[in-house]
Amino acid sequence: MDFNWFEPGTTVYRTARGVQVCGDSRNVLTRFPDASVDLIVTSPPFALLRQKSYGNREQAEYVSWLVEFGAAAYRVLRETGSFVLDLGGAYQRGRPVRSLYNYRVLMAFCDQLGYRLAEEFFWYNPAKLPSPIEWVNKRKIRVKDAVNTIWWFSKTDFPKADVRRVLVPYSERMKQLLKDPHKFYRPKDRPSGHDISGRFAKDNAGAIPPNLLIIPNTSSNSHYLRACKALGRRSHPARFPSALPRFFISFLTEPGDLVVDIFSGSNTTGYVAEKLKRSWISIELNREYAALSAVRFMRSWPQEAVASAVNAMIVGEEVNIDELAPLSEELTLPLEE
Numbered sequence: 001m002d003f004n005w006f007e008p009g010t011t012v013y014r015t016a017r018g019v020q021v022c023g024d025s026r027n028v029l030t031r032f033p034d035a036s037v038d039l040i041v042t043s044p045p046f047a048l049l050r051q052k053s054y055g056n057r058e059q060a061e062y063v064s065w066l067v068e069f070g071a072a073a074y075r076v077l078r079e080t081g082s083f084v085l086d087l088g089g090a091y092q093r094g095r096p097v098r099s100l101y102n103y104r105v106l107m108a109f110c111d112q113l114g115y116r117l118a119e120e121f122f123w124y125n126p127a128k129l130p131s132p133i134e135w136v137n138k139r140k141i142r143v144k145d146a147v148n149t150i151w152w153f154s155k156t157d158f159p160k161a162d163v164r165r166v167l168v169p170y171s172e173r174m175k176q177l178l179k180d181p182h183k184f185y186r187p188k189d190r191p192s193g194h195d196i197s198g199r200f201a202k203d204n205a206g207a208i209p210p211n212l213l214i215i216p217n218t219s220s221n222s223h224y225l226r227a228c229k230a231l232g233r234r235s236h237p238a239r240f241p242s243a244l245p246r247f248f249i250s251f252l253t254e255p256g257d258l259v260v261d262i263f264s265g266s267n268t269t270g271y272v273a274e275k276l277k278r279s280w281i282s283i284e285l286n287r288e289y290a291a292l293s294a295v296r297f298m299r300s301w302p303q304e305a306v307a308s309a310v311n312a313m314i315v316g317e318e319v320n321i322d323e324l325a326p327l328s329e330e331l332t333l334p335l336e337e
Contacts, residue, residue: 003281005031012290012313015297016322018270018280022287025262029072029283037076038160038257041248041269043086043240044069047101059090063104069262070109070153076260080160082252083115083153086123086240089145096135096142102149109153118159119211121150123244127216150213152248159252166251167206178203215243224266227295231307236266236289245269249276267293288314297321 003011003019006028012020021028047062073083087102109115130136130144170178217240219225228235245268249259255277261269264282266289273280274297284290291313298306298321309319 005033007031009316011318012287013294013297013309013319013321015270015274017274017278018282020264020267020270020290020293021281021283022285022290023283024285025283026068026072029076029262032076034075035078035081036258037073037260038078038081039084039249039253040073040077040082040260040262041084041086041245042261042263043238043265044263045238046088047090047099059092059099059101062101063108066105067108067112070113070115073262074113074115074155077155079156080158081155082118082159082161082248084248084252085109085151085153086148086244087151088148091132091135096139106149106151109151115153115155116157118152118154118161121152121211121213123148123150123213123215125215125217127218152252160254161252163208163251164204166209166247167204168209170207174207209247213244213247215241217241223299224293224296227298227306228292230303231292231295231310233288233292233310235292239266240268242268242272245272246276249273249278253278264293265289267296271296287316294319294321298325301325 003014006019006021006023010021010023010028012022014020044066047059070083077083085105087105089102090099091097092099106117106120110117124147126146128144128146132142132145135142136144219239219241224239225235245261249269249272253259256279258279258281259269259273260280261267261282264270264284267282267284270280270282270293282290282293284293291310294310294313295306298309301309305324309321309324313319
């Protein structure tokens with residue numbers, strides 16, 4: 001897809017299927033045609049009490065701030081499109097009481113902007129460290145906060161979706177059932193009294209996943225991190241694992257569809273979309289972070305070439321990665337954080 005929607009100097013790099021843009025998403029999205037995007041999947045800075053280097057809003061102003069992005073996104077989504085929003089929870093300042101900001105975002109998107117809540121998901125990160133320190137580690141009066149809420153918004157009741165693209169492996173018990181249904185399953189013995197004979201004896205190549213996504217965020221030696229370290233530059237501190245956007249991109253889009261991340265950070269979303277043969281546009285306000293994300297697509301490059309390209313992008317040049325080193329040879333590599 002040939003993207004010529006953006007102001008000169010805002011595009012950072014291009015690949016065979018996508019483009020990284022530097023700018024405020026609220027402004028960048030005004031350049032998009034109406035109803036041009038199939039999926040927005042993103043994780044904005046959370047409304048945390050401690051300020052982060054990548055920028056985050058105070059809880060009092062957070063909802064109205066994020067609603068501005070939701071409004072800009074609504075116009076560019078197709079009628080069958082989806083907006084997937086990952087939000088971490090937070091506590092109120094100085095109190096062991098949870099903030100309701102992520103639920104207020106949900107209500108504002110639906111009540112003010114007209115989105116529908118297609119389904120809520122919960123991302124459980126079993127590797128998350130105990131926090132907040134005051135209530136969990138010191139006073140030991142709360143358990144660790146290890147789940148993010150993920151709101152799947154749509155414009156209509158029936159957005160594009162196909163659960164068959166995200167089936168999960170069967171349990172060992174289910175595998176035994178499929179081998180010999182009559183031996184391992186007796187429906188009339190069920191306490192409910194429901195007779196569902198034969199419904200679960202068909203091999204559908206996998207089980208339907210739940211809305212609890214168990215994805216550890218443990219990567220400490222990914223290509224992205226190694227490349228940033230080799231360049232002597234600070235990696236983006238808030239990266240989500242590739243399995244998260246991969247699930248929603250696979251579930252809610254088809255090859256060739258357009259996927260957008262409006263808070264792209266280290267551009268995990270664009271990288272996964274490229275691998276899954278989707279077109280993509282990623283938008284990041286910080287140009288250095290945007291430029292550094294290009295290393296995800298430079299796995300086979302010599303370090304000197306990577307450094308030269310990243311430095312050029314940071315000072316304002318645009319790099320066409322696919323012209324310099326085609327990505328086709330990299331498409332079989334496993335996805336990583």
